[in-house]
Amino acid sequence: xxxxxxxxxxxxxxxxxxxxxxxxxxxxxxxxxxxxxxxxxxxxxxxxxxxxxxxxxxxxxxxxxxxxxxxxxxxxxxxxxxxxxxxxxxxxxxxxxxxxxxxxxxxxxxxxxxxxxxxxxxxxxxxxxxxxxxxxxxxxxxxxxxxxxxxxxxxxxxxxxxxxxxxxxxxxxxxxxxxxxxxxxxxxxxxxxxxxxxxxxxxxxxxxxxxxxxxxxxxxxxxxxxxxxxxxxxxxxxxxxxxxxxxxxxxxxxxxxxxxxxxxxxxxxxxxxxxxxxxxxxxxxxxxxxxxxxxxxxxxxxxxxxxxxxxxxxxxxxxxxxxxxxxxxxxxxxxxxxxxxxxxxxxxxxxxxxxxxxxxxxxxxxxxxxxxxxxxxxxxxxxxxxxxxxxxxxxxxxxxxxxxxxxxxxxxxxxxxxxxxxxxxxxxxxxxxxxxxxxxxxxxxxxxxxxxxxxxxxxxxxxxxxxxxxxxxxxxxxxxxxxxxxxxxxxxxxxxxxxxxxxxxxxxxxxxxxxxxxxxxxxxxxxxxxxxxxxxxxxxxxxxxxxxxxxxxxxxxxxxxxxxx
Amino acid sequence: xxxxxxxxxxxxxxxxxxxxxxxxxxxxxxxxxxxxxxxxxxxxxxxxxxxxxxxxxxxxxxxxxxxxxxxxxxxxxxxxxxxxxxxxx
Numbered sequence: 001x002x003x004x005x006x007x008x009x010x011x012x013x014x015x016x017x018x019x020x021x022x023x024x025x026x027x028x029x030x031x032x033x034x035x036x037x038x039x040x041x042x043x044x045x046x047x048x049x050x051x052x053x054x055x056x057x058x059x060x061x062x063x064x065x066x067x068x069x070x071x072x073x074x075x076x077x078x079x080x081x082x083x084x085x086x087x088x089x090x091x092x093x094x095x096x097x098x099x100x101x102x103x104x105x106x107x108x109x110x111x112x113x114x115x116x117x118x119x120x121x122x123x124x125x126x127x128x129x130x131x132x133x134x135x136x137x138x139x140x141x142x143x144x145x146x147x148x149x150x151x152x153x154x155x156x157x158x159x160x161x162x163x164x165x166x167x168x169x170x171x172x173x174x175x176x177x178x179x180x181x182x183x184x185x186x187x188x189x190x191x192x193x194x195x196x197x198x199x200x201x202x203x204x205x206x207x208x209x210x211x212x213x214x215x216x217x218x219x220x221x222x223x224x225x226x227x228x229x230x231x232x233x234x235x236x237x238x239x240x241x242x243x244x245x246x247x248x249x250x251x252x253x254x255x256x257x258x259x260x261x262x263x264x265x266x267x268x269x270x271x272x273x274x275x276x277x278x279x280x281x282x283x284x285x286x287x288x289x290x291x292x293x294x295x296x297x298x299x300x301x302x303x304x305x306x307x308x309x310x311x312x313x314x315x316x317x318x319x320x321x322x323x324x325x326x327x328x329x330x331x332x333x334x335x336x337x338x339x340x341x342x343x344x345x346x347x348x349x350x351x352x353x354x355x356x357x358x359x360x361x362x363x364x365x366x367x368x369x370x371x372x373x374x375x376x377x378x379x380x381x382x383x384x385x386x387x388x389x390x391x392x393x394x395x396x397x398x399x400x401x402x403x404x405x406x407x408x409x410x411x412x413x414x415x416x417x418x419x420x421x422x423x424x425x426x427x428x429x430x431x432x433x434x435x436x437x438x439x440x441x442x443x444x445x446x447x448x449x450x451x452x453x454x455x456x457x458x459x460x461x462x463x464x465x466x467x468x469x470x471x472x473x474x475x476x477x478x479x480x481x482x483x484x485x486x487x488x489x490x491x492x493x494x495x496x497x498x499x500x501x502x503x504x505x506x507x508x509x510x511x512x513x514x515x516x517x518x519x520x521x522x523x524x525x526x527x528x529x530x531x532x533x534x535x536x537x538x539x540x541x542x543x544x545x546x547x548x549x550x551x552x553x554x555x556x557x558x559x560x561x562x563x564x565x
Numbered sequence: 566x567x568x569x570x571x572x573x574x575x576x577x578x579x580x581x582x583x584x585x586x587x588x589x590x591x592x593x594x595x596x597x598x599x600x601x602x603x604x605x606x607x608x609x610x611x612x613x614x615x616x617x618x619x620x621x622x623x624x625x626x627x628x629x630x631x632x633x634x635x636x637x638x639x640x641x642x643x644x645x646x647x648x649x650x651x652x653x654x
Binding site: 140254255256258259328330331367370372375379380383384386387399402450451454455456457458459460461462463464465466467468470472475476477480481482483484485486492 | 578590593596600601603604607612613616624625626630631633638640641644646650652
């Protein structure tokens with residue numbers, strides 16, 4: 001029984017449910033204390049711990065802590081703690097509770113050792129997180145949240161189908177390695193693929209995340225996609241199909257990010273691109289590449305949260321994150337600017353930042369596996385990251401042309417959360433061995449070789465030079481208030497028209513049929529009315545006099561008959 | 566943004582002064598040049614051959630960036646719509 005009490009995921013979920021009914025200050029205390037308690041619990045649980053609970057004839061492994069689950073559970077708890085600090089300025093019961101339940105569900109899923117538990121947590125992440133989008137309380141957010149929910153629940157349904165099929169075939173419910181053969185494994189693969197935003201299955205992310213609240217987007221950025229990365233690492237490590245998929249994910253969002261006006265949406269594209277790097281690492285499947293994927297996920301959660309936090313602060317103070325309306329904010333929000341730049345250089349992967357020491361493992365993994373095209377495209381995508389997250393985000397928000405906004409610096413709690421995240425980015429970059437020590441496999445080499453430092457810095461600095469050249473020559477595209485079409489167009493426009501047409505057709509058929517049926521009913525009614533209505537033959541009332549008359553007549557006839565005898 | 570009103574109170578910030586913008590530009594060029602020169606001072610161990618060429622990473626970063634921006638500009642001609650595209654009906 002103690003095993004359930006000791007599960008940090010369940011702890012977060014229960015605390016979240018309780019927090020939902022607590023008054024503001026108490027709720028803040030719970031939201032801050034629970035992740036800390038969770039980290040203490042996680043640290044005191046030995047690696048290799050497992051707790052099995054029998055339920056309905058199945059053995060559910062509610063807790064399985066191994067070298068792969070540990071870093072993910074830890075970073076999810078750290079993210080929950082940072083999110084709690086970042087949200088301290090607001091009193092929103094719905095968001096506080098759902099953020100905690102959502103984080104708890106993601107941690108529970110990471111610690112789950114069987115597919116049934118995974119499925120339950122998988123769906124819970126979908127259901128709890130949708131409130132973070134709904135809480136923006138706008139029509140746009142409502143619509144986006146419903147589209148988000150359809151995708152997420154769809155992923156859960158596919159996962160369940162895959163789990164059941166897999167159980168029928170293999171008799172196993174263990175959340176463990178699968179081979180991509182047969183429909184069961186494919187269903188699970190696609191379910192994970194939706195949650196990690198595979199190409200063409202990706203747009204729920206760019207659609208929904210930027211519509212969430214200031215704090216909601218920060219929370220959302222941490223869990224769902226990284227849970228999918230964990231699930232892939234758990235089930236499909238070394239599945240080579242993930243390499244082309246991952247490479248596509250690193251490259252194609254780059255082009256969309258260049259022209260996107262909403263900076264939070266740019267970050268959503270960037271998120272997509274980062275997940276691509278992790279999937280490539282998992283697809284390569286060597287020890288160094290898997291370490292690359294896991295450490296990248298760990299570092300990424302921190303700097304991505306930091307970037308979303310800085311844009312959240314801008315949204316909170318200015319009221320928009322549209323690049324076409326921003327610019328020059330470095331004077332009003334100097335600290336936010338510095339923290340944003342730390343996040344930007346970290347995601348770009350400059351030396352001494354967390355991006356450098358983690359992404360390099362994946363690149364080295366590709367080199368060691370002699371995947372030349374993959375390696376080249378990952379370098380290309382690295383230049384792309386530099387473009388949209390390294391330069392575009394800080395440049396258009398804080399520098400560029402003065403947007404004329406004179407606002408206050410971000411609230412103190414936001415600054416504290418950003419400062420901790422920025423510290424984390426630099427700390428991991430300067431002391432990579434601390435992060436490496438909790439990776440699934442031992443990391444022997446230091447990422448700081450002369451070659452890697454010089455070459456990667458060259459790549460990034462010459463990308464900056466290219467940017468400067470394009471800006472100075474006026475070639476760099478202007479930020480334009482616009483909507484850029486993406487895969488969601490298919491279901492939001494022609495799909496919607498198809499649905500509307502089909503509904504229209506159904507209505508027409510129904511009305512036609514109703515006309516015929518109504519005619520029949522009306523004729524039957526008229527017929528009945530004629531005979532049984534107030535004036536109908538069978539509907540007339542008979543006066544009591546008539547009855548008395550006929551009774552008398554009958555008695556008279558009876559009398560007559562008896563005389564005649 | 567309105568050109569008047571909101572902007573009336575502004576003094577030119579450090580990053581807006583042309584001489585500072587030029588300073589940043591030359592500093593950037595200097596750093597880039599130093600990075601190229603640094604290549605001469607260590608032994609190369611290329612994995613694929615092409616990455617052993619002098620200035621490979623520099624050229625690759627520069628060209629990739631240009632390609633990305635121009636591809637993005639081209640993409641705009643296909644997929645860009647008005648801001649209220651999805652809200653109009």
